[in-house]
Amino acid sequence: MSSNSLALDQDTIAAIATPPGRGGVSIIRVSGPKALPIAELLTHKTVHARQPLLTRFFAEDNSVLDTGLTLFFQSPASFTGEDVVEFHCHGGVMVTNLLLEACLARGARLARPGEFSERAFLNNKMDLTQAEGLADLIDAPTQQAARQATASLQGAFSEAVNQINQRVIDLRIYVEAAIDFPEEEVDFLNEGRIASSLLELKEALATLTTQARRGALLSRGAQIVMTGAPNAGKSSLMNRLADQAVAIVTDVPGTTRDVIRQSIAIEGVAIQLCDTAGIRAATDAIEQKGIERAQAALDTADIIIEVMDDREPKHSELSPSDTAQSVIRVLNKIDLSGRPPGVLNAADQEDESHSPTVAVSAVTGAGIHDLEQLIIRCLGMGEAETTSPFSARERHVTCLNRAEAALDEASERFQESLAGELLAEDLRRVHTELGAVTGAFGADELLGEIFSSFCIGK
Ligand SMILES: Nc1nc2c(ncn2[C@@H]2O[C@H](COP(=O)(O)OP(=O)(O)OP(=O)(O)O)[C@@H](O)[C@H]2O)c(=O)[nH]1
Ligand SMILES: [Mg+2]
Incomplete structure (x- = not known):
């Protein structure tokens, strides 16, 4: 993959790779052509690749800064593909910074966030989905998200994309061959093979897109927003799902005004719960503000939970624009109404x-357990076979959607025209869109944006 267009600079970069604060050990990582000379200047020793060296670290004035381990990974067998040195020192804030300064004084510059990963990508040590999997692993909100990010880091997502891409390439080769032998072209193209290949490709791509969408949801977490009439029990439900008293509950209608957020996990899926004032006409200025905030939260929700007092259930108050998302209706206070708990059959629904x-x-x-199961089902995370085998991001879903659209267009145009040249051109577009997922084709700005969101030292 030599098409990565970001230019690799020749600077040697350094950063503290461990989290800030006190700990047993801190690690400073240095990458670039000066990594080895810096290591030898700092340790006053000859440093050999892959041989841990217990040594003192010296400042420029030859005073001793600390004692620790030096590890040298020689290019190309390193994380970035360049010469990389790690200094393991004692985990104090000051000593770590002194050591970093010593590296900078000897010719390294401070790394930007994500710059180590960016170099690994540019040196073809990993592709973009793997680099993103790495960042998602570090940020994983749940154990399940961490496992899926590891799968992406190890290339499971890239492999799935590349498999489909290979099929696109095979089909392109077949079509190009048909174009090169014009006397046989019509037979070639009339054959059902192309139509059926296009159909198979479409199915494979649709499955991958679904998996990516779920993977993305799992990495970022789902947002669930409560709405419903005053006193319906939105805050009580929030507290019950969160298993703690996050929101104030009183029997005064209009208790909740601000949006109250709480992170929870249901079956390994990270969820941000938002309790709101609900949507209704309000005269009081504070209440109005609260309702505006509720609306803003509703607009970005993956699931809306509409809470109603079962003794006075109302028709849904959600406007049609909200209904692109999943809506779950909750009939609350069944201890007072006497209705049995659980999911209602379609026939029992008055709504x-x-x-x-x-x-x-x-x-x-x-009935709370039933509600939790319903939430998981609405997120498409119900059965094991529908969960995603890897983590993904919204960016990937967008690229895959574009590839799907290009493929649809390819099939339609081909059915109409049976023109090999057009099909070849359309398939090239599908190929390019898929390439954007793994970074085989990527614009500089996009790459810059992705890596700058990583943490420093990674
Ligand atoms: N018996 C019973 N009471 C409930 C239940 N859920 C909520 N309540 C009561 O109903 C009242 C209102 O509950 P909240 O959770 O504050 O309702 P809310 O929808 O957040 O109300 P606002 O924030 O004012 O819009 C409180 O007195 C709760 O104790 C329930 O399931 N059973
Ligand atoms: Mg409330």
Whole structure:
């Protein structure tokens, strides 16, 4: 993959690779052509590749800064593909900074966030989905998200993309061959083979997109927003799902005004719960502000939970624009209404919205487990076979959607025209869109944006 267009600079970069603060050990990482000379200047010793060296570290004035380990990874067998040196010193804030300064004084410059990973990418040590998997592993909100990020880091996602890409290439070769032998072209192209290959490709791409969408949801976490009439029990439900008293609950209608957020996990899926004031006409200025904030939260929600008091259930108050997201109707306070807990059958629903409906009591906890299961199902995370085998990002979903659109266009145009040249050109576009997922083709700005969101020292 020599098409990566970001230029590699020749600077030697250095950064503290461990988190800031006190600890047993801190690690400073140096990468670039001056890494080895810096190591030898700092240790006053000859440093050999892959041989841990217990040594003193010296400042420029030859005073001793600390004692620790020096590790040298010779290019290309290193994380970045360049010469890399790690200094393991004692984990104090000051001593670590002194050591970093000593590296900078000997010719390294401070690394930008993500610059080590960026160099690894530019030196073809990993592709873009692997680099992103690495960043997602570091930020993983749950164990399940961490496992899937590891799978991406190890190349599971790239492999799935590359497999599809190989099929696109095979088809392109077949079509190009047909174009090169014009007398046989018609036969070539009329054959059902191309149509069926296009169909298979479409299915494979659709599966991959679904997996990527779920992988992305798992990496970033889902947002669930509560809405419903005053006193319906939104805050009580939030507290019950969060298993702690996050929001204030009173019998005064209009208790909640601000949006209250709490991170929870249901079956390994990270979820941000948002309790709101709900949406209604308000005269009071503070309440109005609260309702504006509730609306903003609703706009970005993956799932909206509409809470109703089961003794006075209302028709859905959600406007049609909200319904692109999943809506779950919760009939609350069944300890007072006497309704049995759990998900209602479609036939029992009085509401014509067809949103799945579950009966619960936020006070006794009845039906809460059913609600949690319903949430997981609405997120598409229900059965093991539908969960994603790897982590992904919204960026990947966008690229895959574009590839799907290009493929659709390719099939349509081909059906109409049976023109090999057009199909070859359209398939080239599919190939390019898929390449953007792994970074085989990527614009500088995009790469810059991706890596700058990484942490320093990574
Ligand atoms: N018996 C019973 N009472 C409940 C239940 N859920 C909530 N309540 C009561 O209903 C009242 C309102 O509950 P909240 O959770 O504050 O309702 P809310 O929807 O957040 O209300 P606002 O923030 O004012 O919009 C409180 O007195 C709760 O104790 C329930 O399942 N059963
Ligand atoms: Mg409330």
